[in-house]
Amino acid sequence: xxxxxxxxxxxxxxxxxxxxxxxxxxxxxxxxxxxxxxxxxxxxxxxxxxxxxxxxxxxxxxxxxxxxxxxxxxxxxxxxxxxxxxxxxxxxxxxxxxxxxxxxxxxxxxxxxxxxxxxxxxxxxxxxxxxxxxx
Amino acid sequence: xxxxxxxxxxxxxxxxxxxxxxxxxxxxxxxxxxxxxxxxxxxxxxxxxxxxxxxxxxxxxxxxxxxxxxxxxxxxxxxxxxxxxxxxxxxxxxxxxxxxxxxxxxxxxxxxxxxxxxxxxxxxxxxxxxxxxxx
Numbered sequence: 165x166x167x168x169x170x171x172x173x174x175x176x177x178x179x180x181x182x183x184x185x186x187x188x189x190x191x192x193x194x195x196x197x198x199x200x201x202x203x204x205x206x207x208x209x210x211x212x213x214x215x216x217x218x219x220x221x222x223x224x225x226x227x228x229x230x231x232x233x234x235x236x237x238x239x240x241x242x243x244x245x246x247x248x249x250x251x252x253x254x255x256x257x258x259x260x261x262x263x264x265x266x267x268x269x270x271x272x273x274x275x276x277x278x279x280x281x282x283x284x285x286x287x288x289x290x291x292x293x294x295x296x297x298x299x
Numbered sequence: 300x301x302x303x304x305x306x307x308x309x310x311x312x313x314x315x316x317x318x319x320x321x322x323x324x325x326x327x328x329x330x331x332x333x334x335x336x337x338x339x340x341x342x343x344x345x346x347x348x349x350x351x352x353x354x355x356x357x358x359x360x361x362x363x364x365x366x367x368x369x370x371x372x373x374x375x376x377x378x379x380x381x382x383x384x385x386x387x388x389x390x391x392x393x394x395x396x397x398x399x400x401x402x403x404x405x406x407x408x409x410x411x412x413x414x415x416x417x418x419x420x421x422x423x424x425x426x427x428x429x430x431x432x433x434x
Binding site for chain 1: 306307309310311326328337391401402410416421
């Protein structure tokens, strides 16, 4: 599916419904294992750049700027396929995650689960340094 | 993981950060296959009901009411596990999906993918009627 990355995006962008804040939620899923890694947000520019470069770029709502995933940590996400939902208001990114997805050091951001009414950790920080990692 | 459903939720709710609109995005993933089925939204009441009943209930932004998934179609989602992300502002629901998740009749709402700059259908409506389905 390598041909699905590095592509121009006008037709794809036309199918997307961004929210009033100009953003659309995007889930990242490891393409081969199926593990859901994180949920973040994209604006039009982030989608365009992601499709053009084949490297996932989000919009950081806290920093209010483009967030090239892994730019400082080395934990980049290579885009394998970008999928759009029925209403055009959510994205599913099949990615190849380098190292860990979460800033806490866990592979997935979803490392807590509700068990018997309390949240328990179901995944620990891996501690494994990724190639090129700078933290 | 059956013990993770039908539970009271105050401690779990306390860890969640709902948006200004009172909503939090929730992804549903088929628990055994890993297929991402849909993204929808929950308010505090929907999370509470889902944890209490073990059946997934969303908040419909278009109808502005609780949306008990499958209430009319029979395509219910049984909750296997509710996971919370690092920031507490996104949910991952591991579910057992009865029939199809999408109102278009496809198993997943993410049935379109960007290939070479255009959106192509990668999944067709199954046409398989689920038990109790009324459409």
